[in-house]
Amino acid sequence: MFIPTLERQCTSEQREKFLPLCYDYRIIGTYAQTELGHGTFLRGLETTAHYDPNTQEFILNSPTISSIKWWPGALGKTSTHAVVLAQLYTLGKCHGIHPFVVQLRSLDDHKPLRGITVGDIGPKMGFGPNDNGYLKLHKHRIPRTNMLMKYSQVSPDGTYTKPPRSTLTYGTMTFVRVLIVHGSAIALAKASTIAIRYSAVRRQSELRPGEPEPQILSYPTQQHKLFPLLATAYAFHFVQLAMMKIYTDVNDQINNSNFSRIQELHALSSGLKAFTSWVTNAGLEVCRMSCGGHGYSQASGFPRLYADFTPSCTYEGENTVLMLQSARYLVKCVRDARSGKTLPGTVSYLSEDVSAVHSGGSSGRDLSNLDFLISLYKQRASNQVHFASDKVDRGISAGMDLVGALNSASVHLVSAAKAHSHYFIAKTFVESLKLLKASSELQNVLHQLASVYVFEGIAQSSGDFIEDYILSGSEAKTIRQLAVDLLPLIRVNAVSLVDAFSFRDEVLQSVLGRYDGNVYENLFKWAQNSPLNKTDVHPSYHKYLGPLLKRNQSKL
Ligand SMILES: CCCCC/C=C\C/C=C\C/C=C\C=C\C(=O)SCCNC(=O)CCNC(=O)[C@H](O)C(C)(C)COP(=O)(O)OP(=O)(O)OC[C@H]1O[C@@H](n2cnc3c(N)ncnc32)[C@H](O)[C@@H]1OP(=O)(O)O
Numbered sequence: 001m002f003i004p005t006l007e008r009q010c011t012s013e014q015r016e017k018f019l020p021l022c023y024d025y026r027i028i029g030t031y032a033q034t035e036l037g038h039g040t041f042l043r044g045l046e047t048t049a050h051y052d053p054n055t056q057e058f059i060l061n062s063p064t065i066s067s068i069k070w071w072p073g074a075l076g077k078t079s080t081h082a083v084v085l086a087q088l089y090t091l092g093k094c095h096g097i098h099p100f101v102v103q104l105r106s107l108d109d110h111k112p113l114r115g116i117t118v119g120d121i122g123p124k125m126g127f128g129p130n131d132n133g134y135l136k137l138h139k140h141r142i143p144r145t146n147m148l149m150k151y152s153q154v155s156p157d158g159t160y161t162k163p164p165r166s167t168l169t170y171g172t173m174t175f176v177r178v179l180i181v182h183g184s185a186i187a188l189a190k191a192s193t194i195a196i197r198y199s200a201v202r203r204q205s206e207l208r209p210g211e212p213e214p215q216i217l218s219y220p221t222q223q224h225k226l227f228p229l230l231a232t233a234y235a236f237h238f239v240q241l242a243m244m245k246i247y248t249d250v251n252d253q254i255n256n257s258n259f260s261r262i263q264e265l266h267a268l269s270s271g272l273k274a275f276t277s278w279v280t281n282a283g284l285e286v287c288r289m290s291c292g293g294h295g296y297s298q299a300s301g302f303p304r305l306y307a308d309f310t311p312s313c314t315y316e317g318e319n320t321v322l323m324l325q326s327a328r329y330l331v332k333c334v335r336d337a338r339s340g341k342t343l344p345g346t347v348s349y350l351s352e353d354v355s356a357v358h359s360g361g362s363s364g365r366d367l368s369n370l371d372f373l374i375s376l377y378k379q380r381a382s383n384q385v386h387f388a389s390d391k392v393d394r395g396i397s398a399g400m401d402l403v404g405a406l407n408s409a410s411v412h413l414v415s416a417a418k419a420h421s422h423y424f425i426a427k428t429f430v431e432s433l434k435l436l437k438a439s440s441e442l443q444n445v446l447h448q449l450a451s452v453y454v455f456e457g458i459a460q461s462s463g464d465f466i467e468d469y470i471l472s473g474s475e476a477k478t479i480r481q482l483a484v485d486l487l488p489l490i491r492v493n494a495v496s497l498v499d500a501f502s503f504r505d506e507v508l509q510s511v512l513g514r515y516d517g518n519v520y521e522n523l524f525k526w527a528q529n530s531p532l533n534k535t536d537v538h539p540s541y542h543k544y545l546g547p548l549l550k551r552n553q554s555k556l
């Protein structure tokens, strides 16, 4: 995050000064924004940067215990520098959060500089190798030119020039949220690879007396656990490609001072980061549990995969907060649509009349047709966004201000943002396959994955579709069965579909997910290498167990 911030927020002179040092690893930096007391509420950050025109320096300070920077990755022991986000004060006025490059440690002996107290925040649930750290600033002075001034400036006499958009400071977070969508795709692909390969190796239970124990991958329940998640990994692969394309396009526009799509990008990246990381987080646990006891062993790779992935739901914007950000924009789009404005591509459906006639009993509609089903996802999203938006309007009519009305409707707003994200993902998956140049055999297999993703997505949220009369109960039941009917077809190619991710064993880090399937021998080898097995009799015997046993034996 340190380098992308410099690349996006530096003037050309600052780029020339700082970036070569980063690229050559002559300095190592972190992104120090979160504080003990604030991570989500950026405008509440307390670190200050007061400009001193006499020396043309900024004085950075952590005025309170809650202002200590807390969590930034590699801050504790590794980083020599940080981008520090602080409240900028000049000529007696506060101008809000701005980024500053601060050197933390000497480049000679790596010791913290004067005015810098820095260290590791202590053991965490995961990310063990990462020294997430704390930083307390004691009136630490930095040159004026260390404020990143691409968008806003402080002149030598202290005059402040404001940015074209205050939220341009938030640009790195948007970029990393887009990366996290990719991270979700990768994590779910890894978990699917481990679980499906192991499920092809593991045989368990005797269905009928005398028959060989079946592969657990042959059980419909095991397939129902794993194949929708496999399909989701493929869906997230295509959606992260689409998200990155939109990010790149909008970022190019921003670089040409066209800020027209910055809100749409913020809303989409926020919703997709939250949606994909939540789904992946839950999916990792399903994959682990589908591997039985061995899934709980460190040898499976799941404990580390989960512990390192799960903070994706928190960092870079806590998921609920980001869903609310996305929903806030959707509500605004409903208003714009009602006033006749044209809406941007990813939200244009909110101005369409997607109201459908209740299908009643037997609808005669082709419930296996993906294009038709995507139109139902669209209808669900539109209904939920309009419902939440109407809640906000009713709150305002009842005398609330906008903030109060948004807060009062926030549960529905989160549901609306989730439905919007889900529609975008399902639509992108189906459309991406249409554009894919692939053999008919491959198209057929990928169509099976897209179908099970779309069917299961409706089955797992059938309440949304039935409550709004988008589907009848019997239609929802039919779609649920369509998903189950696909499972044995996907079974045929399941192992090939995870092999296609091409994770090397060294990357997968899983005995259960080994490419050669040689699990049991390697589990035993792995166990023998466990530190506890260095000696047959563990040293603790002589200190504790031995005396205890001998003392009690003497009583026999
Ligand atoms: C290839 C595989 C890679 C896998 C791994 C990938 C990544 C892993 C790497 C890193 C992870 C490790 C480190 C993690 C780092 C961090 O966590 S860094 C810190 C992250 N912190 C946050 O994200 C803070 C979240 N909070 C916020 O963003 C803001 O406080 C919040 C948006 C919630 C509220 O802003 P605020 O100004 O207080 O209130 P408003 O809601 O009124 O917003 C004002 C307007 O600003 C618009 N806006 C907000 N954010 C943005 C944005 N980013 N871009 C554009 N616009 C934004 C918002 O929509 C409002 O606009 P309107 O007034 O409605 O027009």
Ligand SMILES: Cc1cc2nc3c(=O)[nH]c(=O)nc-3n(C[C@H](O)[C@H](O)[C@H](O)COP(=O)(O)OP(=O)(O)OC[C@H]3O[C@@H](n4cnc5c(N)ncnc54)[C@H](O)[C@@H]3O)c2cc1C
Binding pocket: 030, 031, 032, 033, 034, 037, 038, 039, 040, 041, 070, 071, 072, 073, 127, 132, 311, 314, 315, 316, 317, 318, 319, 320, 321, 324
């Ligand atoms: C592994 C890891 C690495 C990190 N790396 C970095 C880093 O490199 N740099 C950095 O600056 N930070 C980093 N962070 C910090 C991270 O960005 C914050 O933890 C994150 O932004 C969440 O903020 P918070 O901790 O204040 O949570 P809070 O916002 O306090 O969340 C707590 C609860 O409050 C709820 N909540 C908060 N606001 C609202 C609201 N407006 N409406 C409804 N509910 C709300 C949330 O939904 C959540 O349930 C890292 C964190 C972790 C776990």
